[in-house]
Amino acid sequence: MLLAGKVAVISGAANPRGIGLATARLFATHGARVAILDLDETAARDAAAGLGAEHRGFACDVTDPAACKEAARRALAAFGQVDVLINNAGITQPVKLMDITPDDLHRILEVNLSGVLYLSQAFIPHMRERRQGSIACMSSVSAQRGGGIFGGPHYSAAKAGVLGLAKAMARELGPDGIRVNCVTPGLIQTDITGGKLTDAMRQEILKGIPLNRLGTADDIAGIYLFLASDLSAYVTGAVIDANGGMLI
Ligand code: NAD
Secondary structure (H helix, E strand, C coil), rough: CCCCCEEEEEECCCCCCHHHHHHHHHHHCCEEEEEECCCHHHHHHHHHHCCCCCCCCEECCCCHHHHHHHHHHHHHHCCCCEEEEEECCCCCCCHHHCCHHHHHHHHHHHHHHHHHHHHHHHHHHHHHHCEEEEEEEECCCCCCCCCCCCCCCCHHHHHHHHHHHHHHHHHCCCCCCCCEEEECCECCCCCCCCHCCHHHHHHHHHHHCCCCCCCCHHHHHHHHHHHHHHHHCCCCCCEEEEEECCCC
């Protein structure tokens, strides 16, 4: 029970096949009470109900600072405290450099990068007051390799921005007792990737992965659990790769 007595808020966690809900499930088995945030209130509430009566689901579009503040208010009203924030929400768009429109760029940056800032800003005052907290942010191997299979260059840029933002937050918030870290997954089988992967593509991709398999949502949930728990009490500003060895 690594999270006994703790409350965790996880963004982008209503999709039954996504990394966020796998994380919520794992956190719940480790004793955490969880608030699931996602675009749709009913989906978030249903996902939370599936975990047990002590969990909650709230609508929150992370691109809207007012919605982030409202989600924080509701989470704190429900639980009285928040110990862990998982900035997991994200979207991708497989598009080539020259095809990116200003609207595409804006949307990808808003969800993947601005959303991390807005949602963190909503919870930091409470964490500062209690002089404790762990924030984990979702980046991607796309940030490190300068490209992914399903994300365009603007996605790589947004996820690279998350690395810089998280390190800056870790530096500024460390003296307040708040840790901030990042996860950089490789190719994980979820809705973002799953349906679009042909057998030929999969074989080609596996040639570059020493562990010879794609990742699962549970592979990433385990990293979030480590970062959320006191096992990582002296870890801040870190980037944890979970890519099967793709970058070796
Ligand atoms: P997913 O589509 O299941 O999860 C994304 C979730 O974010 C969805 O539930 C979606 O409704 C939610 N969301 C989208 N826009 C939102 C917004 N504006 N506000 C709040 N929620 C919003 O896919 P996933 O693969 O589980 O992705 C989770 C995170 O992992 C994303 O940030 C993604 O970029 C990142 N990631 C995924 C992979 C992969 O291979 N699947 C690799 C590296 C990083």
